[in-house]
Amino acid sequence: MGTGRWPTAWWRTAVRFAVTTALIGAVTGLPGVAAADGTATGSPGGYAFAPGARSVKGTARTTDAEQLEPGRTYRSSLARKATLYYRIDLTAPDTAYVPVTAVPPSDATVAATDGITVSVQDTHGTSCSYASARFGGGLSPHPVTALGMREAGRTQCQGAGPYYVVVERLDATASGSKSGSGSGSGGASSTEAWGLEIAPVTEPPRAKADGTAAPEDWDSASPEPLTGTRKERTGGAGFAGARSLGQGVWGTRVRPGQTLFYKVPVDWGQQLYATAELGNTTAGHGYVTGALGLALYNPVRGDVADAADGYTGRQTAAALDPLPPVEYANRYAVSGQVNAMRFAGYYYLAVHLGGQVAATFGDGPYELTLRVRVEGTPHAGPGYAGQSEPAKLFEVTAGDREAAITGEAPGSGTAMKALAAGGIGAGTLLLTGLGLWTLTARRRAAAQTRASAQNPTA
Numbered sequence: 001m002g003t004g005r006w007p008t009a010w011w012r013t014a015v016r017f018a019v020t021t022a023l024i025g026a027v028t029g030l031p032g033v034a035a036a037d038g039t040a041t042g043s044p045g046g047y048a049f050a051p052g053a054r055s056v057k058g059t060a061r062t063t064d065a066e067q068l069e070p071g072r073t074y075r076s077s078l079a080r081k082a083t084l085y086y087r088i089d090l091t092a093p094d095t096a097y098v099p100v101t102a103v104p105p106s107d108a109t110v111a112a113t114d115g116i117t118v119s120v121q122d123t124h125g126t127s128c129s130y131a132s133a134r135f136g137g138g139l140s141p142h143p144v145t146a147l148g149m150r151e152a153g154r155t156q157c158q159g160a161g162p163y164y165v166v167v168e169r170l171d172a173t174a175s176g177s178k179s180g181s182g183s184g185s186g187g188a189s190s191t192e193a194w195g196l197e198i199a200p201v202t203e204p205p206r207a208k209a210d211g212t213a214a215p216e217d218w219d220s221a222s223p224e225p226l227t228g229t230r231k232e233r234t235g236g237a238g239f240a241g242a243r244s245l246g247q248g249v250w251g252t253r254v255r256p257g258q259t260l261f262y263k264v265p266v267d268w269g270q271q272l273y274a275t276a277e278l279g280n281t282t283a284g285h286g287y288v289t290g291a292l293g294l295a296l297y298n299p300v301r302g303d304v305a306d307a308a309d310g311y312t313g314r315q316t317a318a319a320l321d322p323l324p325p326v327e328y329a330n331r332y333a334v335s336g337q338v339n340a341m342r343f344a345g346y347y348y349l350a351v352h353l354g355g356q357v358a359a360t361f362g363d364g365p366y367e368l369t370l371r372v373r374v375e376g377t378p379h380a381g382p383g384y385a386g387q388s389e390p391a392k393l394f395e396v397t398a399g400d401r402e403a404a405i406t407g408e409a410p411g412s413g414t415a416m417k418a419l420a421a422g423g424i425g426a427g428t429l430l431l432t433g434l435g436l437w438t439l440t441a442r443r444r445a446a447a448q449t450r451a452s453a454q455n456p457t458a
Helices: 010-027 328-332 336-340 355-362 399-406 415-422 424-454
Strands: 066-068 073-076 083-090 094-103 115-121 127-134 142-151 160-172 195-200 199-205 248-254 259-266 269-277 288-295 303-311 316-317 346-351 366-375
Touching: 073 083, 083 094, 094 115, 094 160, 115 269, 127 160, 142 160, 142 303, 160 195, 248 259, 259 366, 259 399, 269 288, 269 346, 288 316, 288 355, 288 399, 303 316, 303 336, 328 336, 346 366
Parallel strands: 066 083
Antiparallel strands: 073 195, 083 160, 094 142, 094 195, 094 199, 115 127, 115 160, 127 142, 248 366, 259 346, 269 316, 269 366, 288 303, 288 346
């Protein structure tokens, strides 16, 4: 085979392979990530890390800490008893948020007190914030998220420069608990490493300060539950693949050990209400503590509220307590739930069905219904003096509202358009190169044919 003269059949095969690979990747998703339409893929309990997340290694010393850039998503690992450090460089006026999601293996043994702590520290060792997240009484391994912060304008941790994100693993074994499954805290924890997803973001200051008083009056009454026809909307397997939801009654199926992620656009001045309902089953009998869990996270993945209920085989529900309208000034409130409703954007709903349900009532799947209500008239935001990282994180667009109705990505229009963006885009470079090489090969072959016709003795 001569240099630069590849057989036409080979090129056709290569192009077909590239197109098929790209389309399969778009439809099914790569291992461990969500498919192009945002639905959960893989085995129950599997978490879909953000596609393209950069690998970063946490270190035991601040001097070796690897840098995190706001607006990017990272993937790391947390061993048992470990305390890890990462570095983030901040400007003076920006507020930084560093959410860390811990993902234990789906077959791990966890205790109620297992989880992580996340803090942000300055170069003097002063703690700017401290937060923890634990698995709770359901004793079922699932993604848990804790948020570290450096808030500009506060009395400590001010100024530009390097800051350190500190992630520590909490588990019953490390705390000296005895072995065995037991009850209460759940006994000893298994020792596998947990995956970490880290997604630092920054929020710019306001162009004009308007005081620091939190809103005092808001409607805290629970509205009437939404009724109407249930519309099917499968959930995502992680924050990055969360499916959009608007106001309405939504349904899907969930298996024990699985966590489904949804996102709801909530604008400035709007209130969000959400309830998750688990349908009844005719198989098995007994009681599973904390079987159904519903958690709400704000646009920076900060914990807002959660609810849980046990399961006896009869229908049950977990409903979030009423939350205040989204307002910038909520950040000055003492209440953690009010404080977390501090900006517009996508609010995430994570629904988890405890793994213990399988042993008592079977593998399912089980019918899940979400009732979502968004009330209030949107108003203008606070007027930021700059852009967030990533951009436009704290706003709701017309495309976001459309996606909440259709379930597709903002601006996608149709499923095929999303397929093209997610799948074919992944193979764009390969296809472009193959196309150019194919065109060159065809022109070269045509030229050789013409030359042979003009000079048959050559």
